[in-house]
Structure formats: C-alpha cells, structure tokens
Amino acid sequence: MAPPQSPGAGAVSEAALPSSSSAATASTSTATALPTNYLPPIVKNDPARTGFDPQTKWWVNYFKILAGQVTPEGQFHYREWRTTANEAADCKRCEDWRDFALQHSPTVRFLREKIEALNGRLDKDNVICRRCPARLTEDGEVHRQSGGFSPDHGILICANEVRDRTHLEDTMAHEMVHAWDHLRxxxxxxxxxxxxxxxxxxxxxxxxxxxxxxxxxxxxxxxxxxxxxxxxxxxxxxxxxxxxxxxxxxxxxxxxxxxxxxxxxxxxxxxxxxxxx
Structure with a gap:
C-alpha cells in the first residue's frame, strides 16, 4: 500500500483488536457480505409457490427435491432451513478447524505473529464461528458470506458456509489481512x-x-x-x-x-x- 493510494500511510499502529467474544455480528467488513439496506427486497418462502414446506419432515422435503417438486427458490429455503437445524454441529466443526489453523497453519500463524507485533491479538476468543444466513433477493441473486472482520469485535467465520479445513484457512487468512491493515x-x-x-x-x-x-x-x-x-x-x-x-x-x-x-x-x-x- 504505497502512497497515495495506501490507506492512512504513516498512521500510528498501537491499536489492538479487542478480545470480546461478541463477534457474532462482525460481518460489516467482509469480502462478500452486503448490507441489508443495499439489497433488493428479500424473498420469503411460500410453500404453495416453491413446494418447500418447513412444517413437514426434512426427508419429505428432500425427496420432493429429488422428484423435481421443489423450485430453485424452494431449494434455497430448504438449505437455509437445514443449516438452522445443523447450527450447533456446524459451529463445533468450524471451531475444531479454527483451533487447528491457529496452531498448525503456517499462513495463519505467520499473520497472527505479525498482528501481535502491531499490538493486536487474534485467538479463539475473538475468532468466532457462527451461522450466517444467506439472502435470496427479488432479482434472483443469492448473497452469501464466508466470514467478516470488525475492528470492534474480531473475525467472524460463517460455520454453515465453510466447506472444509482449507476453505476455513483461506477465510481466516483473508480476514487476518484486513486485521493487519487495520492495525498498520x-x-x-x-x-x-x-x-x-x-x-x-x-x-x-x-x-x-x-x-x-x-x-x-x-x-x-x-x-x-x-x-x-x-x-x-x-x-x-x-x-x-x-x-x-x-x-x-x-x-x-x-x-x-x-x-x-x-x-x-x-x-x-x-x-x-x-x-x-
């Protein structure tokens, strides 16, 4: 980030990332998150239109999807419905992968050291796994996010969106670069x-x-x-x-x-x- 394009070149770098564990809402700076007021209206599920009915068993909806009785919109709502039901398991898996990355990933460990050199701190107390609801808007677009960084809270990892340990490591590294830039x-x-x-x-x-x-x-x-x-x-x-x-x-x-x-x-x-x- 060389001048004149670099943000705040020469600024002091003593600010530290907080250790608060309330990073559940720390998604405003993420690479993929879109603020609600920026998006077209959100589409809500109508079982009569989509074929997906959250009042029935999951396997009934699943077989309806296999039979082609659920629209793409309904399949989106089904996926969101299932991520809600699986939230605890997804977060536990995400936390295990996060802890592994903090201990063993060369990239994450390197960035963590560089952040600490700027008097910041990132660990399991402020790298938080949470479910991040996706949004289906009236223009037919699906908006998802895999993580986010907040200067006031830390890093958010979207447990329902990370596919594997490598994906989580990439997401953490992305947000840690934001953290380093914020401190620098x-x-x-x-x-x-x-x-x-x-x-x-x-x-x-x-x-x-x-x-x-x-x-x-x-x-x-x-x-x-x-x-x-x-x-x-x-x-x-x-x-x-x-x-x-x-x-x-x-x-x-x-x-x-x-x-x-x-x-x-x-x-x-x-x-x-x-x-x-």
Whole structure:
C-alpha cells in the first residue's frame, strides 16, 4: 500500500483488536457480505409457490427435491432451513478447524505473529464461528458470506458456509489481512472518507489469502481460464466488496476505484515477502 493510494500511510499502529467474544455480528467488513439496506427486497418462502414446506419432515422435503417438486427458490429455503437445524454441529466443526489453523497453519500463524507485533491479538476468543444466513433477493441473486472482520469485535467465520479445513484457512487468512491493515493503517471501512481504502485492503486480502489460487478458481468455482486468472479473480472479488460498501453508488464506481489503486495495492504483499498461497 504505497502512497497515495495506501490507506492512512504513516498512521500510528498501537491499536489492538479487542478480545470480546461478541463477534457474532462482525460481518460489516467482509469480502462478500452486503448490507441489508443495499439489497433488493428479500424473498420469503411460500410453500404453495416453491413446494418447500418447513412444517413437514426434512426427508419429505428432500425427496420432493429429488422428484423435481421443489423450485430453485424452494431449494434455497430448504438449505437455509437445514443449516438452522445443523447450527450447533456446524459451529463445533468450524471451531475444531479454527483451533487447528491457529496452531498448525503456517499462513495463519505467520499473520497472527505479525498482528501481535502491531499490538493486536487474534485467538479463539475473538475468532468466532457462527451461522450466517444467506439472502435470496427479488432479482434472483443469492448473497452469501464466508466470514467478516470488525475492528470492534474480531473475525467472524460463517460455520454453515465453510466447506472444509482449507476453505476455513483461506477465510481466516483473508480476514487476518484486513486485521493487519487495520492495525498498520487507519482504515476507512465504510468508505465515508475514501473508498480507495476498502478497495486496497480487499485486493490485498484476496491476493494473499489463497482464495484466488488456481485450484480454488478452477475446481471450486469452475473458472478454468489460464490467462490472467489470478488477477481476474482478485479484481472481481475486490469490485464485489467495494460495491457492498454503503457509500458506493454502483458497479461503475466500484470498478473505477479498484482500477485507481490496483497497481500499488496488487504489488504490495506485506506482511509477506511474496504471494505465498
């Protein structure tokens, strides 16, 4: 993050992340979360329209889905219904994976040390696993998130969205880059002063966390393009994140802001020496 694009260059870095365990709502800065007032109206389930009826047994709805008697909208509501029922088990699994990453992941341990060097602290007390409800909006889009960072609470890991231990490690690394940026510079998370701050930290988090490496893009997301795949992934995810900021007017502004900071922020791998994952 070199000037002039870097957020708050030269700011003091003595601020510490709090140890509060109330990070259940710490999703306002996540790469994929969209504020409720930004979205079109949320679609609620109507069993007569969708075929999914939460008043019946889960296996009845499951076989209705297999028989093609439930619409895609109904399948979304079914999935959300099941994640609610499985919340305790999902959170327990997430916490086990989190504890493993904190102890054994080279990336997580490195970032944790660098955050501690800036007088911050991230551990199981403020890296919290919770269920994160997805949103289906009237435009047909499904909005999910896998995690989030809040300067006041810590890191949120969405237990119902992390697919495996590697996915959780990528999510933690993404949010820990945000935490490091927050401690290293004075970040404007909401864009009240400058959306370039948000764009820069999102570029860096997607670049350094491993979420845009070739295997993740090709196998998980089905993007088999070889040319500029890594850069395209980082840019796309940064644009989506900037669009989620309340001060961002539209996708045109988001693309413009990302382009303005791209060269300096994409080349900034701190606190790593290079792109590790």
């Amino acid at each position: 510079w004075k970040m404007d998370w909401t864009g009240d002063k400058d959306l370039k701050h948000a764009a820069c930290t999102e570029i860096r988090a997607s670049m350094l966390s491993g979420e845009c490496r070739w295997a993740r893009e090709s196998i998980t997301r089905g993007n088999w393009t070889l040319t500029q795949q890594f850069q395209d992934c980082v840019r796309t995810r940064a644009v989506i994140s900037v669009m989620a900021r309340p001060r961002c007017k539209d996708d045109v502004q988001a693309v413009k802001v990302v382009n303005q900071v791209w060269d300096s922020c994409f080349s900034d791998t701190r606190p790593f020496d290079e792109v590790y994952r």
